[in-house]
Amino acid sequence: MALTPDDVVTKQFQHVRFKEGFDPDEVDDFLDEIVVEWRKTIAENEELKAKLAAYESGSAPEEAAEEASVPAEEEKPAPAVEAAPAPEATSSTAPSAASAGIIELAQRLHDEHVAEGRAQRDQLIADAQAQAASIISEAETRGREEVARLDRERATLENRISELRQFERDYRSQLRSYIEGKLRDLETTATTSGAQPVSAIGL
Template identity: 50%
Template sequence: MAQDHRREQRAQGEDRRARVRRGRRRAGSRPAAPAPVVTAAPAAGGESPLDASTGIIAVAQRVHDEYVAEGQAKSNQILAEAESRAQQIISQAEVRQREELDRLNTERSGLEQKIGELREFENSYRSQLRGYFEGQLRQLNSEQPQADSVPSLGQ
């Protein structure tokens, strides 16, 4: 009977080790730090090896749960930092965009004003130039050639 109990414990241990190996293969990596080895001291009350292995499994499960919780907390922290940084970058870009648009609008207003001034100058200059040429034409038309000054062809 004692041999049957030992065979059963060995089979259970091998089964557990096989499941752990399969889990590691699925995860694709080994744990970063080895889990602490807990050895169960024989209980004074005559604790059976099955109870001791159950205790070890419970400790291993607790350590596993702690590692998973720690990993999730770190993941949440990294995500929160990334989201915060993204919001900061977006707000900086929006401020820069507003400043640039304001600068461009101011520049456009200045250029439009300068264009208006140049058009006024053009119209004024054309009017003055037209007046000058018309005056020159009138003066030319008003001057009559004098008979003495024109040489005759027959003499």
């Protein structure tokens, strides 16, 4: 199939699981296609250049005249064919140029993959740092809220303890006053009736 620059630009590689990047086999196959098409293009370009040079030098019109005057010699190679080795002579540079292009493309793909990997690494680090900061902030907020809640509960309990202590003191005081009042009433009753006072019997 004919490969165009648009094919190179729009080529989509399939992502693989459990590792970053594209499928190496798929990338290698696509690069092999590029090599084949580029070599064809370079050979055709060199051949066209050779034919153009032969035409500009005037050898092409002479070939046409010879073919018109000698029809029986159509099967013989025309002199222009002798100029065909020009592409062969220049085609020695084609592999090196194609290799350089392939190396440049491979280097560019490598750089893109490395840059993508670094970007993903930086993004993961940034996300992890943001998540850690969020967790720490949330934990600190919860800690402050819990401390404040415990402080409120402690203050409530302390107030309740103070109230209970005050109630105990008041109750003891009232109970003592009540008992003392009853004892006085008993003493008064005993005195008026002629009985022995309660205080005299050691109560």
